[in-house]
Amino acid sequence: MPIKEKFITLIHSLQNTICQAIEKCDGKAFFKTDEWNRPEGGGGITKVIGEGNVFEKGGVNTSVVYGDVTDNMRKQLKIEGHTWFACGISSVIHPLNPFVPTVHFNYRYFELYNEDGSIADAWFGGGTDLTPYYLFYEDVKNFHLAYKKCCDDFDTDFYPLFKKNCDDYFVNKHRNNERRGVGGIFYDYQRASPEKVAGDWLKFASDCGHAFLNAYLPIVDKRKNLPFTESQKYWQEIRRGRYVEFNLVHDRGTLFGLHTNGRTESILMSLPPTVRFDYDYQPKKNSEEEEIQEVFLNPKNWIDEISKEEKNAWAQKTNTC
Amino acid sequence: MPIKEKFITLIHSLQNTICQAIEKCDGKAFFKTDEWNRPEGGGGITKVIGEGNVFEKGGVNTSVVYGDVTDNMRKQLKIEGHTWFACGISSVIHPLNPFVPTVHFNYRYFELYNEDGSIADAWFGGGTDLTPYYLFYEDVKNFHLAYKKCCDDFDTDFYPLFKKNCDDYFVNKHRNNERRGVGGIFYDYQRASPEKVAGDWLKFASDCGHAFLNAYLPIVDKRKNLPFTESQKYWQEIRRGRYVEFNLVHDRGTLFGLHTNGRTESILMSLPPTVRFDYDYQPKKNSEEEEIQEVFLNPKNWIDEISKEEKNAWAQKTNTC
Numbered sequence: 001m002p003i004k005e006k007f008i009t010l011i012h013s014l015q016n017t018i019c020q021a022i023e024k025c026d027g028k029a030f031f032k033t034d035e036w037n038r039p040e041g042g043g044g045i046t047k048v049i050g051e052g053n054v055f056e057k058g059g060v061n062t063s064v065v066y067g068d069v070t071d072n073m074r075k076q077l078k079i080e081g082h083t084w085f086a087c088g089i090s091s092v093i094h095p096l097n098p099f100v101p102t103v104h105f106n107y108r109y110f111e112l113y114n115e116d117g118s119i120a121d122a123w124f125g126g127g128t129d130l131t132p133y134y135l136f137y138e139d140v141k142n143f144h145l146a147y148k149k150c151c152d153d154f155d156t157d158f159y160p161l162f163k164k165n166c167d168d169y170f171v172n173k174h175r176n177n178e179r180r181g182v183g184g185i186f187y188d189y190q191r192a193s194p195e196k197v198a199g200d201w202l203k204f205a206s207d208c209g210h211a212f213l214n215a216y217l218p219i220v221d222k223r224k225n226l227p228f229t230e231s232q233k234y235w236q237e238i239r240r241g242r243y244v245e246f247n248l249v250h251d252r253g254t255l256f257g258l259h260t261n262g263r264t265e266s267i268l269m270s271l272p273p274t275v276r277f278d279y280d281y282q283p284k285k286n287s288e289e290e291e292i293q294e295v296f297l298n299p300k301n302w303i304d305e306i307s308k309e310e311k312n313a314w315a316q317k318t319n320t321c
Numbered sequence: 322m323p324i325k326e327k328f329i330t331l332i333h334s335l336q337n338t339i340c341q342a343i344e345k346c347d348g349k350a351f352f353k354t355d356e357w358n359r360p361e362g363g364g365g366i367t368k369v370i371g372e373g374n375v376f377e378k379g380g381v382n383t384s385v386v387y388g389d390v391t392d393n394m395r396k397q398l399k400i401e402g403h404t405w406f407a408c409g410i411s412s413v414i415h416p417l418n419p420f421v422p423t424v425h426f427n428y429r430y431f432e433l434y435n436e437d438g439s440i441a442d443a444w445f446g447g448g449t450d451l452t453p454y455y456l457f458y459e460d461v462k463n464f465h466l467a468y469k470k471c472c473d474d475f476d477t478d479f480y481p482l483f484k485k486n487c488d489d490y491f492v493n494k495h496r497n498n499e500r501r502g503v504g505g506i507f508y509d510y511q512r513a514s515p516e517k518v519a520g521d522w523l524k525f526a527s528d529c530g531h532a533f534l535n536a537y538l539p540i541v542d543k544r545k546n547l548p549f550t551e552s553q554k555y556w557q558e559i560r561r562g563r564y565v566e567f568n569l570v571h572d573r574g575t576l577f578g579l580h581t582n583g584r585t586e587s588i589l590m591s592l593p594p595t596v597r598f599d600y601d602y603q604p605k606k607n608s609e610e611e612e613i614q615e616v617f618l619n620p621k622n623w624i625d626e627i628s629k630e631e632k633n634a635w636a637q638k639t640n641t642c
Contacts, residue, residue: 034601048600048601050599050600057598057599059600174579174583174585174588237595241592244565244569244596244598245569248566248570249569249570249576249579255570258495258570259495264495264496265600265601268598271562273597273598273599274595274596274597275565275595275596275597275598276594276596277378277565277589277592277593277594277596278378279371279378279380279586279590280369280586
């Protein structure tokens with residue numbers, strides 16, 4: 001079976017598995033499915049959930065699309081080729097409770113063809129990143145550990161590399177390089193090689209994709225019933241504003257989709273349900289909000305470089321609950 | 322006095338005049354002033370208002386900035402030159418009441434210099450556009466009439482041209498070319514000529530700038546006390562989402578500012594205070610919300626091409642109040 005067929009099978013299976021697990025965790029809401037066709041070729045399955053016990057808005061989308069390489073793509077993506085194919089799974093989940101982080105993941109495969117139909121180029125990309133509104137050190141550490149394990153099983157050089165990629169990618173450059181969250185892993189333009197054949201990259205996407213269940217959902221279960229105040233919800237909505245800014249101003253995937261006649265509703269499913277944009281909002285001095293903002297400005301090595309003093313300081317502060 | 326000095330005087334005077342008029346209309350809130358310097362040259366005065374009786378969030382900003390032409394600017398703006406100068410006034414006002422439209426205006430002047438300091442190129446730009454959430458035909462017509470008068474006093478060819486520019490500019494291309502509002506006027510890259518010298522363009526910016534007082538504030542006064550429901554507020558927040566999408570994905574001014582180390586808080590003052598992003602939100606059939614959405618998809622010639630039938634249909638529908 002060609003690798004693209006295997007990747008398509010993977011994303012559809014992953015979509016079903018993850019949607020079931022999210023529904024179980026929520027206990028009230030169910031995913032709604034929209035299947036759509038792209039006029040220029042291909043289509044997708046959009047699954048969205050909302051107004052749940054736990055999840056205020058979320059989506060798990062797959063798409064399998066193809067077409068001619070347009071001038072727009074040549075300019076925007078700096079690619080050469082005659083036709084192209086792309087498939088991927090993409091998800092963003094926005095919980096109601098500000099103590100539960102937002103999460104995003106995306107795994108994709110891209111092929112470019114010559115005029116005679118032969119493959120000119122092909123690459124894998126993907127990643128998962130976490131966007132908490134309050135800092136629970138153990139949550140962030142466990143999240144990173146889960147993806148470090150996926151990486152280490154494949155190549156021990158990868159976690160530090162993909163972790164840094166992630167910190168460098170999900171950045172609001174227009175806000176002093178503030179990150180949108182606490183990172184995770186991110187990789188792109190990974191081509192098959194004799195050491196790492198296409199099947200290896202497929203398995204890596206599969207491992208990372210399935211790791212979501214153990215990396216994210218246990219955090220949700222642990223925090224979803226914590227009581228929260230109006231001002232904590234306010235802070236979540238302010239931070240969601242930064243999520244919007246990143247996705248609409250910087251995210252290559254979003255902009256590529258919007259500028260190539262992608263299905264807008266599926267692409268913008270990633271935007272949070274309720275958002276606030278205040279002029280020059282500043283968290284209070286020495287507050288938990290200020291503390292996590294510091295972390296967004298200065299990414300940490302969550303697994304092994306946090307000092308005891310920092311851990312203790314955080315542990316004392318996260319006493320809201 | 323060089324034209325750039327005159328333009329600077331105009332924008333500062335306009336900023337004060339308009340802020341005073343807005344405060345008077347609000348009756349509760351006052352503008353807060355932030356003066357800022359741009360490390361690479363120049364600075365600005367940001368005036369913001371919020372949590373008023375009438376205005377939920379708004380800003381009237383001026384800036385006078387200059388610097389070297391960077392590679393980034395050459396690429397993004399397709400300009401050639403050694404150094405540049407820009408000054409302008411820019412405003413977005415988001416009212417609380419969904420029956421009061423959001424308004425935006427911007428008037429600016431740009432100079433490019435050769436290496437020896439001589440002027441290589443210079444142009445004027447600007448415009449004003451209205452974004453209502455509910456359609457009151459007379460409000461939109463009067464708004465357009467005010468700017469048509471400014472145009473006609475200058476050149477009777479301009480209103481149709483600048484009206485079309487506006488309809489063509491404030492467009493969410495990724496949403497079937499839905500406009501963000503009901504338009505107004507927009508012009509850019511207008512250079513002085515023997516027929517229309519720089520002083521004429523200065524006067525045009527001044528006339529259009531001052532027209533705000535008679536074009537917008539009377540609408541606010543007429544609608545600000547209308548009672549509204551939660552679902553009408555909900556619709557306003559959905560439409561504000563489209564405002565965010567336009568400003569962050571398409572607006573050249575916003576993207577130029579964010580990508581050239583502009584002052585982020587001043588640039589993003591334009592974003593609405595509270596916003597909703599629902600998946601695939603659709604207004605109810607034959608509702609007032611659907612009616613105005615139709616207008617956003619199919620811009621009208623407000624002054625002379627509305628049929629009696631359309632006017633009657635709208636008049637019957639805007640019976641919410």
